[in-house]
Amino acid sequence: MRQKLGFSGWLYLLPTLILIGIFSLWPVVQSITYTLFDYKLNDQQKAGLYLQERFNTDLFQETVLYIDLFLSEDLTNITDSKDKEKVETVLQNLNRVASSYTDDKGIIEISKEERLEINQLYENTKALIEHLTKNYSLTHTDSLPLLVEDIEKSMIPSNFIGLKAYKEALGDKRIHIALGNTFLFTFVSVAIELILGLGLALILNKAIVGQGLVRTTSLIPWAIPTAVAALMWCYLYDGTSGIVAHFFENLGLISQSQNLLLSQGGAMVSTILADVWKTTPYMALLLLAGLQNIPSTLYEAASIDGSSKFKSFFTVTLPLLKSSILVALLFRTLDAFRVFDLIFVLTGGGPGGATETLSIYAYKTMFGQTNFGYGSVVVMIMFVCVAIIAMIFVRLLGKNLLDRN
Numbered sequence: 001m002r003q004k005l006g007f008s009g010w011l012y013l014l015p016t017l018i019l020i021g022i023f024s025l026w027p028v029v030q031s032i033t034y035t036l037f038d039y040k041l042n043d044q045q046k047a048g049l050y051l052q053e054r055f056n057t058d059l060f061q062e063t064v065l066y067i068d069l070f071l072s073e074d075l076t077n078i079t080d081s082k083d084k085e086k087v088e089t090v091l092q093n094l095n096r097v098a099s100s101y102t103d104d105k106g107i108i109e110i111s112k113e114e115r116l117e118i119n120q121l122y123e124n125t126k127a128l129i130e131h132l133t134k135n136y137s138l139t140h141t142d143s144l145p146l147l148v149e150d151i152e153k154s155m156i157p158s159n160f161i162g163l164k165a166y167k168e169a170l171g172d173k174r175i176h177i178a179l180g181n182t183f184l185f186t187f188v189s190v191a192i193e194l195i196l197g198l199g200l201a202l203i204l205n206k207a208i209v210g211q212g213l214v215r216t217t218s219l220i221p222w223a224i225p226t227a228v229a230a231l232m233w234c235y236l237y238d239g240t241s242g243i244v245a246h247f248f249e250n251l252g253l254i255s256q257s258q259n260l261l262l263s264q265g266g267a268m269v270s271t272i273l274a275d276v277w278k279t280t281p282y283m284a285l286l287l288l289a290g291l292q293n294i295p296s297t298l299y300e301a302a303s304i305d306g307s308s309k310f311k312s313f314f315t316v317t318l319p320l321l322k323s324s325i326l327v328a329l330l331f332r333t334l335d336a337f338r339v340f341d342l343i344f345v346l347t348g349g350g351p352g353g354a355t356e357t358l359s360i361y362a363y364k365t366m367f368g369q370t371n372f373g374y375g376s377v378v379v380m381i382m383f384v385c386v387a388i389i390a391m392i393f394v395r396l397l398g399k400n401l402l403d404r405n
Contacts, residue, residue: 054108071087291317
């Protein structure tokens with residue numbers, strides 16, 4: 001019978017819950033928040049999360065300063081006295097409004113009346129500039145219309161879009177390709193790693209001479225940092241001097257060694273091979289821990305009953321190794337599905353997106369295009385896929401594995 005946690009029990013758990021909230025839940029909440037906004041750092045009007053319309057005081061002050069400077073210089077080119085009066089009136093209104101925001105910095109909230117006043121000021125200034133550029137030869141004919149547009153841009157509309165980005169993502173062919181590449185890479189690499197890792201674990205579990213040295217040596221690929229391992233495989237795959245590329249060419253697997261990383265199929269196979277080489281020892285290590293928990297007396301009993309080693313493997317080893325296989329598959333599948341550094345260093349997602357996974361696409365969107373809103377949508381799609389994979393593994397291979405009882 002389970003005991004309910006009292007106040008003191010929850011008090012002991014409080015520091016852990018706080019750490020989980022800060023380092024695990026908060027980034028997820030923040031990512032979900034970004035998906036609801038058209039958040040782009042390279043767009044001055046979308047470089048923040050704005051539920052309501054805002055006003056960029058810095059941009060407005062700078063724009064008014066240059067409009068005042070340029071129109072003042074062009075007053076000598078304006079011959080009509082009425083047009084000069086209009087220019088002076090507009091400049092007075094611009095400077096009056098600008099002076100009211102002298103103490104404000106950055107992006108601020110403004111009232112409806114202030115917004116209407118700024119919009120009217122923009123319309124008046126735009127009409128004046130269009131009239132002047134049409135009837136006079138101004139020194140700053142090209143610059144003034146652009147400056148006037150900056151008055152309108154100083155008004156920042158709300159960039160809240162709700163679930164619109166998710167709808168866009170459902171029809172994004174690039175996401176479909178990236179998702180397919182991710183599943184292909186994950187399924188093939190983890191399947192090969194499980195088979196090879198199980199074989200390696202069985203070898204490492206045998207009592208042989210130099211067992212400690214063999215185990216230590218087998219873990220070297222896994223101990224190498226992923227970025228370093230990917231760079232090493234880049235040299236091995238190089239079409240000019242890479243030994244692996246020339247080896248594949250001699251075997252007839254590829255027509256030319258230069259095509260290994262430049263063809264879609266060759267690039268995907270290359271990334272899978274590099275991942276299998278690096279993480280098979282990790283899979284073997286997890287399975288080895290499970291093998292060592294199987295009592296040797298079970299194998300002796302099976303041998304007495306006339307069971308061969310091959311039959312004992314399927315009747316004794318695999319059933320008792322089920323929990324370890326679940327843990328190994330779960331860890332490796334989630335890790336492979338989120339693969340980034342290996343592919344980023346090895347192919348960068350190319351050629352032509354052939355090895356572009358969801359994490360690579362999210363990185364390019366968020367940091368290459370500084371589109372954090374849509375990039376967060378890609379991240380959330382990956383998050384949902386990872387959660388579904390985890391639930392499937394736990395349910396199919398032992399839903400009670402993680403239960404305390």
